[in-house]
Amino acid sequence: MSQGSSDVISSTGxxxxxxxxxxxxxxxxxxxxxxxxxxxxxxxxxxxxxxxxVEGVSFDVDPGQRMGIVGESGSGxxxxxRAVAGLLxxxxxxxxxxxxYGGTDLLTMPAKRRRALMxxxxxxxxxxPMSALNPVMRVGDQIAEGPRRxxxxxxxxxxxxxxxMMARTGIPDPVRRARAYPHELSGGxxxxxxIAMAVSCGPRLLxxxxxxxxxxxxxxxxxxxxxERLCADTGTSxxxxxxxxxxxxxxxxxxxVMYAGNIVESGRVKEVFxxxxxPYTRGLLESAPDFDRPDRELVPIPGFPPNVADxxxxxxxxxxxxxxxxxxxxxxxxxxxxxxxxxxxCFESSRLTEVLA
Amino acid sequence: MxxxxxxxxxxLTKTYSLGTSWLSRLTSxxxxxxxxxxxxxxxxxxGEILALVGESGSGxxxxxKILxxxxxxxxxEVRYRGEAAPARRDKESSRRVQMVFQDPYSSxxxxxTVGAMLAELLLLHRVVPRREVRAESIxxxxxxxxxxxxxxxxxxxxxxxQRQRLAIxxxxxxxxxxxxxxxxxSALDVSVQATILxxxxxxxxxxxxxxxxIAHNLAVVQHLADRVAVMYLGRIVExxxxAQLFxxxxxPYTRALIDSIPRMTEASVNDEFELDGEPPSPYDVPAxxxxxxxxxxxxxxxxxxxxxxxxxxxxHESACLKAGELALIPLPDTPxxxx
Numbered sequence: 103m104s105q106g107s108s109d110v111i112s113s114t115g116x117x118x119x120x121x122x123x124x125x126x127x128x129x130x131x132x133x134x135x136x137x138x139x140x141x142x143x144x145x146x147x148x149x150x151x152x153x154x155x156v157e158g159v160s161f162d163v164d165p166g167q168r169m170g171i172v173g174e175s176g177s178g179x180x181x182x183x184r185a186v187a188g189l190l191x192x193x194x195x196x197x198x199x200x201x202x203y204g205g206t207d208l209l210t211m212p213a214k215r216r217r218a219l220m221x222x223x224x225x226x227x228x229x230x231p232m233s234a235l236n237p238v239m240r241v242g243d244q245i246a247e248g249p250r251r252x253x254x255x256x257x258x259x260x261x262x263x264x265x266x267m268m269a270r271t272g273i274p275d276p277v278r279r280a281r282a283y284p285h286e287l288s289g290g291x292x293x294x295x296x297i298a299m300a301v302s303c304g305p306r307l308l309x310x311x312x313x314x315x316x317x318x319x320x321x322x323x324x325x326x327x328x329x330e331r332l333c334a335d336t337g338t339s340x341x342x343x344x345x346x347x348x349x350x351x352x353x354x355x356x357x358x359v360m361y362a363g364n365i366v367e368s369g370r371v372k373e374v375f376x377x378x379x380x381p382y383t384r385g386l387l388e389s390a391p392d393f394d395r396p397d398r399e400l401v402p403i404p405g406f407p408p409n410v411a412d413x414x415x416x417x418x419x420x421x422x423x424x425x426x427x428x429x430x431x432x433x434x435x436x437x438x439x440x441x442x443x444x445x446x447x448c449f450e451s452s453r454l455t456e457v458l459a
Numbered sequence: 460m461x462x463x464x465x466x467x468x469x470x471l472t473k474t475y476s477l478g479t480s481w482l483s484r485l486t487s488x489x490x491x492x493x494x495x496x497x498x499x500x501x502x503x504x505x506g507e508i509l510a511l512v513g514e515s516g517s518g519x520x521x522x523x524k525i526l527x528x529x530x531x532x533x534x535x536e537v538r539y540r541g542e543a544a545p546a547r548r549d550k551e552s553s554r555r556v557q558m559v560f561q562d563p564y565s566s567x568x569x570x571x572t573v574g575a576m577l578a579e580l581l582l583l584h585r586v587v588p589r590r591e592v593r594a595e596s597i598x599x600x601x602x603x604x605x606x607x608x609x610x611x612x613x614x615x616x617x618x619x620x621q622r623q624r625l626a627i628x629x630x631x632x633x634x635x636x637x638x639x640x641x642x643x644x645s646a647l648d649v650s651v652q653a654t655i656l657x658x659x660x661x662x663x664x665x666x667x668x669x670x671x672x673i674a675h676n677l678a679v680v681q682h683l684a685d686r687v688a689v690m691y692l693g694r695i696v697e698x699x700x701x702a703q704l705f706x707x708x709x710x711p712y713t714r715a716l717i718d719s720i721p722r723m724t725e726a727s728v729n730d731e732f733e734l735d736g737e738p739p740s741p742y743d744v745p746a747x748x749x750x751x752x753x754x755x756x757x758x759x760x761x762x763x764x765x766x767x768x769x770x771x772x773x774x775h776e777s778a779c780l781k782a783g784e785l786a787l788i789p790l791p792d793t794p795x796x797x798x
Contacts, residue, residue, distance in 0.1 A: 174648040289515070290737045318514040319675060320734045323719040327733070345649055348678075348721035375723065389653040391678040394724040396705075400653035400682065406618045 134162035141199035156363045168340040170354035177360040222252045225300035229312040231292035235284040242280025267298040290321035362418035369444035379446040425450040464502035465669045471499040471535035495521040497693035506667045510680040513690030557630035561642040563622030567614040574610035580632040599628045620651035692749045699775040709777035756781045
């Protein structure tokens with residue numbers, strides 16, 4: 103009956119067969135699938151003062167592209183992702199900017215229309231599946247909920263779709279497992295359930311917030327492979343937030359590095375890792391142990407990130423930076439093109455030309 | 460019998476009995492016991508950094524708890540410098556083995572200043588006379604790269620990396636011979652991890668302290684440890700020097716772990732040994748070799764026999780019946796001189 107289920111998806115117009123057409127249409131017009139423009143996220147304090155946590159972040163994700171956002175805790179990477187999904191935790195809110203999906207601003211859209219996009223168009227995978235799943239609902243029913251609501255399937259059809267989705271995400275014995283509750287499943291299986299839930303309506307944009315951080319290394323590999331395969335099969339775009347550079351290297355094609363609420367460097371993953379053009383990116387690469395270069399000495403980044411409520415004027419990385427000069431402390435360097443397809447927010451970027459082996 | 464090992468465990472088991480309540484008797488899972496540790500043999504040499512790796516549920520933390528004496532083993536023995544450790548630790552034997560926890564946000568008392576935290580330990584264990592407590596506290600802080608001015612501060616005033624330094628200073632206060640570090644860097648940011656790893660290496664060099672370093676990040680382990688022990692479902696399945704283990708693993712599970720490491724180098728990405736399925740639950744350890752249901756090399760003998768940990772080379776032990784066969788499958792990017 104799984105054959106029937108996939109026919110159901112096709113009829114809604116988001117199946118693989120329809121994807122190339124819409125992709126071509128989008129790229130012909132030069133419209134990226136997701137375009138985040140000058141997005142600032144923060145808290146409005148009583149008295150009109152605002153504290154911004156994310157400051158003027160801009161990036162585009164093209165159809166089928168896999169984009170990684172890396173940064174340390176507090177860099178604003180997860181908030182940026184949540185702003186796209188409309189899931190900012192109160193009292194954090196978008197202060198300014200645009201989040202365009204297929205050319206339409208999500209932020210000014212009526213809440214009802216925006217919610218209708220979540221699932222069939224945009225879906226999200228969280229770090230901790232146990233807190234993202236409903237503990238008192240069978241996992242099969244949780245997966246079926248989206249297709250029933252958004253694709254208008256009957257309970258029976260949606261249940262069959264759920265089982266076929268579980269099979270696709272590599273869950274053994276999906277018919278029996280569909281009747282399980284989240285606590286009866288292992289961490290890796292729960293993460294697969296969440297992925298099955300996220301992709302059940304065939305979204306074109308998948309937002310992932312550290313989806314493998316809580317998993318064991320052998321299971322992490324399985325989940326990354328699964329995401330890769332799902333995206334390749336359906337042309338789904340990925341925005342993948344993580345702190346693990348090696349995971350980005352294996353999962354994504356594009357990369358944005360965030361520091362203290364700003365994107366400080368972006369470009370193709372391979373190029374950024376080969377020749378970082380921002381001192382922070384370079385510091386991250388040099389401070390993390392690399393399994394393939396065990397004898398390399400680790401170089402920690404001195405100090406720690408600034409408090410967002412009390413950012414230094416000028417470049418936020420200046421106090422920790424080995425390349426710092428006087429002008430870095432006076433004004434904030436803009437994110438500017440440093441090479442074709444490469445951007446860095448650093449006045450001294452031209453001094454960072456060394457290729458890391 | 461003279462024993463060169465600082466700490467040695469032999470045949471260590473820890474079982475938790477289940478199904479004693481009427482509720483669990485009603486449910487189907489009342490199968491009896493959970494074997495958290497199922498015959499662990501391991502030793503830690505003086506001044507050595509031994510890494511313990513394995514998936515969640517493999518028993519790493521249970522072993523750590525038994526070593527520091529916070530949990531009693533169900534069977535087997537713990538020897539400290541050749542002498543059996545008492546089942547109930549006295550003040551002296553608990554002093555010798557100290558623990559550093561994963562999360563420095565929950566392991567420090569938020570209502571004690573750094574000075575009070577260190578003074579309490581120094582006085583309780585009579586490490587130094589009362590009038591020298593302050594000087595000793597400052598010495599400890601310097602040891603972990605902090606200054607005297609933090610003595611009056613509370614843990615909430617520090618970042619994660621600094622808190623982990625404080626937790627290490629606290630563990631060192633009683634001058635232990637052994638530090639057990641349970642995932643001490645995995646809650647920290649990447650740029651800070653390196654400083655804490657450096658600190659562990661320098662403590663070993665300066666104080667000669669032995670460190671059991673529990674971790675799941677193999678790149679970190681490779682960087683820091685002298686030897687590595689791999690745990691799977693309550694048992695050590697392979698032990699070797701770090702270089703040997705990563706260059707020529709002799710247990711298929713170790714091999715699968717190595718192949719699962721996310722890599723920065725495209726050429727080294729490899730999935731020949733990608734595992735199916737997930738670690739089985741310790742409620743229901745498979746018969747025969749506990750790894751056989753997931754093992755690409757498993758055959759009938761693996762189902763019928765439970766392999767013990769046996770030497771497969773100098774300072775290299777593996778609990779695999781197919782260790783010889785595995786040695787013939789080269790790692791993709793292993794330099795040829797290894798063979």
